[in-house]
Amino acid sequence: MRAVIVAMAVAIVLGASPATAAADPGASPLDLADPSVGGLDPALRTAVQNAATAAASEGVTMTITSGWRSPQFQQQLLDDAVVTYGSLAAARRYVQTPEMSKHVIGQAVDVGGTGADQWLDANGSRFGLCRIYANEIWHFELATDATGVCPPLLPDAAS
Known part of the structure; x- marks a missing residue:
């Protein structure tokens, strides 16, 4: 139990969701106490909350597996990806x-x-949310134009 608490504390300092540190599949978009949710830009957070509510009405549960991240945690993710x-x-x-x-x-979730x-x-797109990268079906940002249309997908994050 102590190891889980320490992992959660480290995750919070680094900007990861404590839910993720405990191997939970994600945080509720309504959980403002979770830094990955509470640290989101308010407009993005509201859009994701509204989308999650609409999805739930259709039987789809939406969680946030990664939202706001500290620069240190982002660097760690990049370093890990270089190794991988x-x-x-x-x-x-x-x-x-x-x-x-x-x-x-x-500004991403x-x-x-x-x-x-x-x-x-x-x-x-009904909520202003667009998938940005062709190789990341899980990554969304507020990106619709004035007519509510999402931009063309970029091939990947390096594009």
């Missing part, structure tokens, strides 16, 4: 630098829950 993918160039396809990450400024990413991909 073998180079900075390969890692950058999946993980932005802290200086470029929309997560660090609270990764969603979880069975079917939530597909639901949001099909319905997110």
Whole structure:
């Protein structure tokens, strides 16, 4: 139990969700006490909360697997990706630098829950939410234009 508490405390300091540290599939979009939710830009947070409510009415549970991240946590994710993918160039396809990450400024969210990413991909523009990268079905940002249309997908985070 002590190890779980320590992991959660470290996660909070680094900007990760304590739910993620405890191997939970994600935080409720309504859980403002979770830094990954509470640290989101208010407009994005409201859009995700509204989308999650609409999804729930259709039987789809949406969670936030990653929202706001500290620069230190973002750097750790990038460092881990370099090890996983073998180079900075390969890692950058999946993980932005802290200086470029929309997560660090609270303007990006990764969603979880069975079917939530597909639901949001099909319905997110109603809430201003758009999938940004072709290789990340879970990553969304407020990005619709004035007519409510999402921009074309970028191939990956390095684009």
